[in-house]
Amino acid sequence: MDHLYEKTTKTTDIFKGKVIDLKVEEVELPNGKTSKREIVKHPGAVAILPITKEGKLVLVRQYRKALDKVIVEIPAGKLEKGEEPLASAKRELEEETGYKADYLDFIVSFYTSPGFADEIIHLYITDKLKKGQVAPDEDEFLDIIEVSLEEAEEMVKNQTIHDAKTVFAVQYMKLRELGKK
Missing domain, CATH: 3.90.79.10 (Nucleoside Triphosphate Pyrophosphohydrolase)
Structure with a gap:
């Protein structure tokens, strides 16, 4: 596994729409600390x-x-x-x-x-x-x-x-x- 990888520890779905979905993921950083990532999911274009x-x-x-x-x-x-x-x-x-x-x-x-x-x-x-x-x-x-x-x-x-x-x-x-x- 790459040393820059962020492991997802929790996912919260915020919005599910016609074009996009929005979620917040809590991640474990490479240094062991945690952070949150707001992510837009899109089917591609x-x-x-x-x-x-x-x-x-x-x-x-x-x-x-x-x-x-x-x-x-x-x-x-x-x-x-x-x-x-x-x-x-x-x-x-x-x-x-x-x-x-x-x-x-x-x-x-x-x-x-x-x-x-x-x-x-x-x-x-x-x-x-x-x-x-x-x-x-x-x-x-x-x-x-x-x-x-x-x-x-x-x-x-x-x-x-x-x-x-x-x-x-x-x-x-x-x-x-x-x-x-």
Whole structure:
């Protein structure tokens, strides 16, 4: 066992919700003392970087209540119970953008906020888009926009794009484009 491991000695469930659960865990620290950890449990999510034939990034504008503002993001959504990330990515892409893709390339999985949450996002990319039908969740309202990589980089600079998964995706695209030169 790693010398940094914290052994959980007690767990208290605080909240069980539709998207997250919150618990407080009492842990034994490596030095023998105890502490408490507030932990957000999340089922995981997917995010997709869709690219049109013209090389445009397909993004969504969406109001985010936690931020109390509209931001621009890559299409994304949470995993449904028992759902594989690839199937979820295909579903979310079509629901949010109306595009279908038979093939998605996996880029990477990453934790969003490991200091307090176990949420993991599985990031995919595709340039094999076919027009389908937009069908967002009943409580989801969004605009679809298509922008060049340069426009997306500017949106990062002016914080229109302001979330980690989308900033990561834009930087990934920039590095990919630089690698082609």
